[in-house]
Amino acid sequence: MRPAAVEALERDTVAAVAPPQTLEIGGWLVPLDNGTIGRARSAAPLSHDMGPEAVGEIEAAYRERGLKPAFRVADVPSLAAVREELTRRGFAPEQPTIFKTAFIAELAEFSETSARILSEPDDAWGAVFLGEGFDPADGAHRIAALTRSPGAIYGAAGEDGETQGVGVMSFGAAWAGIHGMRTAPAHRGKGLAAAVLAAMGREARARGVERVFLQVEEANAARRIYRKAGFSSAWRYHYWR
Incomplete structure (x- = not known):
């Protein structure tokens, strides 16, 4: 690169x-x-x-x-x-x-399932992000940080009008970024993450953004979904503490 x-x-x-x-x-x-x-x-x-x-x-x-x-x-x-x-x-x-990058054009076509785009997280969005299977203290801090990110959008998807899968997209000087992808444990495997990713990709495409990045821990099974969405590895890093 x-x-x-x-x-x-x-x-x-x-x-x-x-x-x-x-x-x-x-x-x-x-x-x-x-x-x-x-x-x-x-x-x-x-x-x-x-x-x-x-x-x-x-x-x-x-x-x-x-x-x-x-x-x-x-x-x-x-x-x-x-x-x-x-x-x-x-x-x-x-x-x-793993630091991964993709083209917005491919991400936007990843799923045809609809998802909602919010300008700020609502209570249903927060309930998934802070819900079962996730550290609530860590989640609360992440919500606070991501809502300070200028122009961020929030994706939400679910069955019967409910919110069961969520994510965040930030917009920097050159790149969009994917953060906070979470699906309620009882609703995993239903394509909700794909729907959220694609909906945020379509919003980025409408804004004229061409490239997107995300960072995912090496052991995270979600890497499989990101590969299907068009993300490829740019490099791997470690935190040194």
Whole structure:
């Protein structure tokens, strides 16, 4: 992926989760948040050719503010020196996550099942997002962060007019982003996630957006759905904590 695309993706990734403050230190984005969203509280390089020179300054910036230092680093050969420096400082890699991208045109045609698009989450949307099978404290923090994301939309789908599957789409300077895909446990396997993804894709297409990204933990079975929706892997990363 071209360096300019990597930088655009990282900037739009952080903007989507709307941390209270973001620093830029030595070519890194350093979001400052004490919540539960990893992307909102871990530093990420704006280039995959970054060296380790800024790691110490970034660690100090977190500690000076009473925050736990964390880094989000792609598993690419050109960042090996960064990972070596983090290891030397006592950090360890956790939570392997896949960064995926797709074309909006393909996503918009993924499902013909209808879904609703909301300008803000309603009570039924929140009930799924905070419901059975999900951590309510983490969910509440994620809703608060995502509703701060400028222009975000909220997808909702279900049977008989109910809301049983939900998702969020953010709009950055260059990319749309998919976040918060959740389906109530009793209604999984009914195509609700596909309906939500496609509906949000159609909204993005209407806005003239061409590309979309998402990030999914490596062990998450939802990767199968995203592959069918046209997403392909851009890179894998770990959180270093």
